[in-house]
Amino acid sequence: MKIAWGITGAGHLLQDSVEFLEMLKKDHKITIFLSGAGEEVLKMYGLFDRVKKISGGYYQELVIEKEQRSSYPMTGRFSLGKYDLLVVSPTTSNTIAKIVNGIADTLITNAVAQAGKGKVPTSIIPVDLESGDLDTVLPSKLELDLCQKCDTCEAAAACPNQAITPGVEINLLQCKGCGACQISCPFDAVTGGKKITIHMRDIDIENTSKLFNFPGVDVLSHPSEIKKFLDEF
Ligand SMILES: Cc1cc2nc3c(=O)[nH]c(=O)nc-3n(C[C@H](O)[C@H](O)[C@H](O)COP(=O)(O)O)c2cc1C
Known part of the structure; x- marks a missing residue:
């Protein structure tokens, strides 16, 4: 099958989406x-190179x-019906809000709009x-309550991208997202994959609920649910 997969700038379900894509x-x-934020967030979680590795070749590009x-000419492939399936996972609340309001001014929202037309x-x-x-889960984070503000910050010295301002x-x-900082700090002051709880806003849940009425659109709760769809295809 020819599948198009959109990734937006959400940390949640990002790793699961990349693992499922690899399979x-x-x-x-x-x-x-990739949306602009999708590219940035993949890098933050150290997943961008894995996505790059999945890509390569005609109809296997990284867009x-x-x-x-x-004008997103690449999404013309959708209006011409060239793909068997479009998946967007994970999808941010921002992208959902645009889709349910018919806005198509980003690569992913435009792909969804053109997929509807095709x-x-x-x-x-x-x-x-x-x-x-x-x-x-969060990407790498400097925990200031653990940081000892050393004269030489080992985590900053280990970072190949000069991303750390010590202390x-x-x-x-x-x-x-290479994680070099996490293993270098002797005080474990850099965490990676720290769990946090976020509260869902009513407006975002309301927007998602509108998607259920969209013709041709299925709303799923996890990327692995695509497998069921492929088996039925
Ligand atoms: C580390 C990180 C994680 C994020 N995770 C989420 C998320 O899980 N859900 C979400 O709606 N936005 C999340 N965002 C915010 C989006 O990236 C931001 O709203 C962006 O503008 C979305 O653009 P897009 O919808 O075009 O991808 C996250 C941002 C960062 C920096």
Whole structure:
């Protein structure tokens, strides 16, 4: 099958999405589309190179927002019905809000709009699916209560991307998620994958609920649910 997979800038379900993509790649042609935030957040979690490795070849490209122009000619493939399936996982609340309002001014929202026009079945895996609290994981974080403000910061010295301002913070836009800082700090002051609980906003849950009425769109709770769909195809 020819599958298009969009990744937006959500940390939640990101690793699960990449792992599932790696598995799908064995049997299918996959084009990966990244929103601008999707690219940044993949790097923060150290997953960008894995996504790059999945890509390569015709209909197996890595399509990056910042390398596209405003008219998104690549998404013409959807209006021409060239894909069997479009998956967006994970999907941020921002992208959901745009989709349900018919906005198509980013690579991913444009892909979803064109998929609708080309009758390409679309599966969306939103982060903000159910009201209440959600446990998720952070990328690398400098824990100031553990940081000893050493004269020479081992974590900063180990960082190949100069992302750490010692005793202050990690610049996540510089961070590539390699984890060298975490193993270098003798005081374990840099965490990676720390769990936090976030609260789902009503507006985001309401937007997601509108997706259930979209023709041609399935709303799923985990990327692995795509497997069921593929088996039925
Ligand atoms: C580390 C990190 C994790 C994030 N995780 C989420 C998330 O799980 N869900 C979400 O809606 N936004 C999340 N965001 C915020 C989005 O990246 C941001 O709203 C962005 O503008 C979304 O753009 P996009 O929808 O075009 O990808 C995260 C941002 C960062 C820096």
